[in-house]
Amino acid sequence: MTRLITHLRHVDLAVPDFAEQRDFYAGVWGLEEVATDTGLSFLAAVGSPEQYVVRIREAAEKRLDLVAFGAETPADVDALAARMRAADVRIVREPGTLDTPGGGYGFRFFDLDGRTIEISADVAVRAHRKLEEKESVPVRLSHVVLNSPDLAATRAWYERHLDFALSDTLSSPYMGDVMHFMRCNPQHHSLAIAKGPHASLHHLSFELRGVDEYMRGSGRIIRSGAKKVWGPGRHLAGDNTFTYFLDPHGNTVEYTTELERLDEDTWHPSVYDFSQPEVTDQWGTANPMNELVAKESFNDVDRGVFVAPPV
The missing domain is CATH 3.10.180.10 (2,3-Dihydroxybiphenyl 1,2-Dioxygenase, domain 1)
Incomplete structure (x- = not known):
């Protein structure tokens, strides 16, 4: 494509x-x-x-x-x-x-x-390097998830205007669809749209070198005193690891690794029931997903909606 x-x-x-x-x-x-x-x-x-x-x-x-x-x-x-x-x-x-x-x-x-x-x-490429074993800092920005009060309409907008493709959906018998994972390259998702009460940032995710570095990094953030929201665990959709924290202003930020890369010619989206614990966390190591965990990712009402930043 x-x-x-x-x-x-x-x-x-x-x-x-x-x-x-x-x-x-x-x-x-x-x-x-x-x-x-x-x-x-x-x-x-x-x-x-x-x-x-x-x-x-x-x-x-x-x-x-x-x-x-x-x-x-x-x-x-x-x-x-x-x-x-x-x-x-x-x-x-x-x-x-x-x-x-x-x-x-x-x-x-x-x-x-x-x-x-x-x-x-045509943005200049920055000098960078391959991270070494046990370096538990981000390799790159992995993906961004955005809250939308109209999940279906926002998904359709990104498909129509920017050619994003649907990779998978999280749904439940009680709430219907709650998240669409969207891709612009073979990575399972660079963008996801979450069902929220208002437009806001859901979370930012940063890729680490591997599982060992992801665990070391998660431990470092926990020891720093930053609030841990959820994790460590491993999602089913995208097959990536996760530990979520709050930054000092209440934005949710994630450490992850091993996000799935797809064969786009053969991939077919699935709908996963996120009320099943093995969907949210294959490992069973994270604290249970509940309303308090979900509420942290709703974030505050975004004051920047339809107001362009000055720079």
Whole structure:
């Protein structure tokens, strides 16, 4: 399948306590600050060629600033922008040169729920390295999960406008569909849409080198005093490990590894009943999924809906 979107680049967060958030991600979480500006911090993953995977901005209110995806060429960026205009999607920054680390060419628009999305190409590759055994810091940004009050409509929007494909669905006899796992490449999901009471960030996930590094990293975060929400365990959909924590501003962040890669020509989506404990955790090692665990990932109402970030 030919897609104009290639991969997830970075997710940008705004918070009132900039210093605390910066210290968490550049410290215990294991990212590396690669650039700063007034009230801005750009954080990279050691093993990733992306210039940065998280941007933190100082702001009066907590919000999700934007989610950025990559495209192969500037021509693909222009083609996507033309597609958005034809569909009356609101563009908030026309295609042009980017002034963020690595430069490139991109544009921004609002998705169905009012989140700012950026698409870019020709961003310079950052010098990076292969992580060694026992290095328990993120290799790269794995995926992002977004809460939506209209799960089906948001899934359809991403399928129609950005060519995302459905990999699997979580459902239950009591709640119906609760999460759609969406892919833009053979990785099981770079994006997932979760059923929530409002538009917000559900969680950010970071890939570690392997299971041993994932466990060492999870233990390091637990010992730091950060609140653990759920895990360690292993999901059925995507077959990836998970441990979820809260960052200092209440955003859920995940350590994971071994997320499944699919043969897209033969893959058929499944619907998994997440009320079955082996679906949420194959290992049976995590604390049980319950309403309190789920509520943490609802997050606060996003104050950035249909308001483009200033930078």
